[in-house]
Amino acid sequence: MAQSELLDILQAASNQANLYTTINDIVEALEYATQRFLEVDLSASNGEYPFDTEDFVRNVAFRFIDANETNEVFFPSTVNGNDTYRLIAVINASGAQIECISTDETLTATGETVTLADGESAILIIERDNIYAIGGAGGGGSELQTYSFFFPGTPAQFFYIYQNVMAVDPEVVFPANFAGSKGRVMTNPTAAYSLDVRRRNIGGTYSYIGSIDITTGGVVSFTTNFGTAKSLVPGEVLAVYAPNADDATLAGLSVTFVREA
Numbered sequence: 001m002a003q004s005e006l007l008d009i010l011q012a013a014s015n016q017a018n019l020y021t022t023i024n025d026i027v028e029a030l031e032y033a034t035q036r037f038l039e040v041d042l043s044a045s046n047g048e049y050p051f052d053t054e055d056f057v058r059n060v061a062f063r064f065i066d067a068n069e070t071n072e073v074f075f076p077s078t079v080n081g082n083d084t085y086r087l088i089a090v091i092n093a094s095g096a097q098i099e100c101i102s103t104d105e106t107l108t109a110t111g112e113t114v115t116l117a118d119g120e121s122a123i124l125i126i127e128r129d130n131i132y133a134i135g136g137a138g139g140g141g142s143e144l145q146t147y148s149f150f151f152p153g154t155p156a157q158f159f160y161i162y163q164n165v166m167a168v169d170p171e172v173v174f175p176a177n178f179a180g181s182k183g184r185v186m187t188n189p190t191a192a193y194s195l196d197v198r199r200r201n202i203g204g205t206y207s208y209i210g211s212i213d214i215t216t217g218g219v220v221s222f223t224t225n226f227g228t229a230k231s232l233v234p235g236e237v238l239a240v241y242a243p244n245a246d247d248a249t250l251a252g253l254s255v256t257f258v259r260e261a
């Protein structure tokens with residue numbers, strides 16, 4: 001029987017006998033993939049821990065414990081022969097640093113990775129051979145250093161796809177050209193595409209402070225107006241606006257803005 005692309009879940013067949021059994025199995029697999037927590041013991045890992053695909057797709061949160069040294073944790077970059085697209089939570093309680101890597105069976109990192117010190121945790125997006133932290137890694141109550149969003153569809157013209165009110169005193173400062181910020185798309189645009197980054201002041205007026213630019217090859221880059229740092233005070237809003245005509249193919253934009261420490 002066929003399996004789903006992203007989570008390798010059994011799919012029901014047309015006119016299948018005992019269909020209820022397969023439906024029950026599907027529901028259980030979805031519950032596991034979205035709710036279950038796995039504790040991973042690194043004491044015998046020898047510095048490398050390659051994830052079993054079944055463990056990877058049947059759990060959504062992973063807590064690492066008992067490491068004797070820095071560990072490279074390898075998440076599968078493909079599931080059931082398809083590119084991985086997965087949102088997970090990782091908690092490093094291992095006593096050592098871990099490096100989160102998405103790779104094939106060669107266990108060779110080729111894309112972005114995320115490093116977590118002992119005591120840090122993060123929400124991660126895994127996209128093929130890249131991993132991104134979308135909530136900021138931090139050791140229990142540390143000040144948030146990133147602002148992230150994921151927009152799954154195609155941005156509509158004249159539409160705000162992201163707005164986040166600032167709450168850090170005395171201000172939040174983003175470096176020139178949003179240095180350190182990252183972005184990816186699941187489906188590349190048909191033509192070069194640009195989104196405004198705007199600031200909404202306390203009075204409700206929006207002003208242009210920069211842009212997110214996406215090439216037809218899926219490369220995402222950032223600029224700030226006049227190439228200078230931008231600051232927002234508490235109550236002001238960081239917003240991303242789609243001013244261009246709809247693109248036929250652009251979809252699945254994920255962005256992490258990195259603020260100055």
